[in-house]
Amino acid sequence: MRFPRYPAALLMALWLTGCAAQDTTQPSLYSRLGGMDTIEAVVENMLYRVADDPNVVVFFANTNIDHFADAFATQLCDISDGPCQYKGPPMDRAHQHMGINDAHFNRVVEYLTDALGEEGVPLAAQNELLGRLAPLHADVMRRQ
Amino acid sequence: MLAPFPPALGKGIAALAITHALLISGTAFAGSRIIGTGGVSAIEGAAGGGLSPWAVLTSTASEQEFGATASLSRAWLDDYRLTVKAASANLYDRVEVSVARQTLDLVTLGGELEQTIVGGKVRLFGDVLYNPWGIWSAGFQHKRVADDSIPKALGAQDGQGNDVYLSASKLVFGAVAGRNLLLNATLRNTEANQGGLLGFGGDNDGRQWVAEGSLGVFVTPQWVVGMEYRQKPDLLGAAEEDDWQSVYSAYFFNKHVSLTTAWLSLGNIAGLASQDGAYVSLQAAF
Numbered sequence: 299m300r301f302p303r304y305p306a307a308l309l310m311a312l313w314l315t316g317c318a319a320q321d322t323t324q325p326s327l328y329s330r331l332g333g334m335d336t337i338e339a340v341v342e343n344m345l346y347r348v349a350d351d352p353n354v355v356v357f358f359a360n361t362n363i364d365h366f367a368d369a370f371a372t373q374l375c376d377i378s379d380g381p382c383q384y385k386g387p388p389m390d391r392a393h394q395h396m397g398i399n400d401a402h403f404n405r406v407v408e409y410l411t412d413a414l415g416e417e418g419v420p421l422a423a424q425n426e427l428l429g430r431l432a433p434l435h436a437d438v439m440r441r442q
Numbered sequence: 443m444l445a446p447f448p449p450a451l452g453k454g455i456a457a458l459a460i461t462h463a464l465l466i467s468g469t470a471f472a473g474s475r476i477i478g479t480g481g482v483s484a485i486e487g488a489a490g491g492g493l494s495p496w497a498v499l500t501s502t503a504s505e506q507e508f509g510a511t512a513s514l515s516r517a518w519l520d521d522y523r524l525t526v527k528a529a530s531a532n533l534y535d536r537v538e539v540s541v542a543r544q545t546l547d548l549v550t551l552g553g554e555l556e557q558t559i560v561g562g563k564v565r566l567f568g569d570v571l572y573n574p575w576g577i578w579s580a581g582f583q584h585k586r587v588a589d590d591s592i593p594k595a596l597g598a599q600d601g602q603g604n605d606v607y608l609s610a611s612k613l614v615f616g617a618v619a620g621r622n623l624l625l626n627a628t629l630r631n632t633e634a635n636q637g638g639l640l641g642f643g644g645d646n647d648g649r650q651w652v653a654e655g656s657l658g659v660f661v662t663p664q665w666v667v668g669m670e671y672r673q674k675p676d677l678l679g680a681a682e683e684d685d686w687q688s689v690y691s692a693y694f695f696n697k698h699v700s701l702t703t704a705w706l707s708l709g710n711i712a713g714l715a716s717q718d719g720a721y722v723s724l725q726a727a728f
Contacts (some may be wrong), residue, residue, distance in 0.1 A: 398506045421662065432571055436572070
């Protein structure tokens with residue numbers, strides 16, 4: 299079998315860029331997101347998008363939106379290594395028996411992604427934040 | 443064919459009109475899965491990268507949703523031209539069914555080879571984004587050549603055959619310079635020669651497991667570039683067969699329209715060595 303040329307070249311390129319990206323003095327994700335001001339702007343931006351979607355906004359019918367916005371911003375600050383500690387309920391209990399399916403979950407992910415983009419969060423920070431939030435899918439879906 | 447107005451042109455115009463409408467329509471009626479997570483149309487009809495199927499199911503349909511795609515692909519190799527027309531459907535992000543018609547014009551040798559592929563894929567578990575183990579799917583492809591005279595002249599035993607495969611895909615967030623990295627691996631059990639265009643089985647060896655893999659970097663959420671590798675059996679003594687590889691770029695204009703371009707390196711095909719060439723594929727998704 300011939301040695302595959304392209305994969306070897308790409309793996310080498312990935313490895314090199316990976317090394318270049320590993321800056322030991324890289325600031326925290328929290329500061330790369332833009333700190334609390336940006337996080338609060340992102341949450342507000344996202345909630346306006348949610349409010350415009352009748353399929354998703356129903357889940358917030360019995361929710362105090364101001365309270366939710368504070369709690370979600372604190373959670374994003376916490377998960378991005380910012381100076382906050384999320385003290386709200388765990389994700390499985392917070393969403394239990396709401397009838398949330400993957401379609402609802404995906405829509406909210408899109409609204410969050412769109413909000414992050416519109417508030418000027420760099421793509422690398424967006425991706426890292428989404429990567430940290432992705433495991434919450436299992437928690438949110440556990441008690442549906 | 444030198445007809446004054448070939449039917450293919452009419453179909454092409456219709457496809458362009460639909461594509462244009464979809465480009466304008468934005469996200470109306472789109473499935474709820476994140477853009478790009480349905481891959482594009484592989485040359486055998488399944489959702490994948492181009493050469494190889496991926497574990498993700500076609501379109502962006504999620505649970506409780508239905509999706510469908512249609513695609514037109516063409517590769518211009520040194521001595522051949524491959525055209526693929528394919529369609530696929532996604533039921534509740536659980537089951538994918540697909541059909542593809544491949545036509546290989548033997549530009550240098552003369553004539554053409556044609557096969558039809560009917561495929562199915564079931565998502566076993568997981569999700570390409572959210573599950574730490576990614577998404578795992580199993581699939582089959584039933585392939586039948588239109589005319590088995592050339593394949594049998596080269597030593598193939600059958601004009602039809604079946605592939606089964608197990609596939610896993612996973613997106614790794616921020617893996618390459620802050621960009622998301624898509625990884626795919628597929629294990630396929632096959633006795634197809636050149637994917638089936640040269641028939642099934644041969645005088646060298648029999649049915650076997652082959653490995654296929656790809657990776658892609660999402661430069662932006664709508665644009666992925668990467669490469670694929672597809673190991674192949676080598677069953678025909680009269681026509682040596684090589685592994686396939688490609689470097690590709692897929693751009694998702696929105697959830698409805700994607701354009702894939704690639705450079706293929708397909709090695710020896712039916713006695714003609716080092717077949718390289720460009721590949722273009724346009725997919726419309728509903």
